[in-house]
Amino acid sequence: MRQKLVLWFLLVLTGFLIAFILQYSRLHRVQQDLSASTKQLGSCQSSQQLAQLRDTTTMMYLEVVQKNYGKAGEYSGEVFNQAQQIASSTEDPALRNLLREVLVTRDQITADLAKGDPAALSEIQRLLSNLEQTAKH
Numbered sequence: 001m002r003q004k005l006v007l008w009f010l011l012v013l014t015g016f017l018i019a020f021i022l023q024y025s026r027l028h029r030v031q032q033d034l035s036a037s038t039k040q041l042g043s044c045q046s047s048q049q050l051a052q053l054r055d056t057t058t059m060m061y062l063e064v065v066q067k068n069y070g071k072a073g074e075y076s077g078e079v080f081n082q083a084q085q086i087a088s089s090t091e092d093p094a095l096r097n098l099l100r101e102v103l104v105t106r107d108q109i110t111a112d113l114a115k116g117d118p119a120a121l122s123e124i125q126r127l128l129s130n131l132e133q134t135a136k137h
Helices: 002-065 069-089 093-104 106-115 120-136
Strands: none
Touching: 002 069, 002 120, 069 093, 069 106, 093 106, 093 120, 106 120
16 A cells, blocks of 8 residues: 555656656747747847838938928938937947947038038938948848
């Protein structure tokens, strides 16, 4: 009788251990999948933010081409605010450096647009070109 009780106890204990090990391995696999999905989501969000920055920069460029410097000035505020936000939240050092370069041009572009100076066009073209090149990589 005692041997049967010990045998049942060992069988139950073995069953619990096997179930625990199976659940642990499944949990570990799910955590890895979640980590990969989180990284992919972050990458997609970063790409979306960069695309939005590019779109706003393009709108600023189009307004300058049409000599609508007031509206271009409004877009420039949005561009530089978006660039600042992305630069502070990105983990990509290359993108962060690009956005720092964008932010360095803030004062010059803003001043040129405030004066209605067509020279802002070349600076905005360079800015837009850099953003387009980054998007392709």
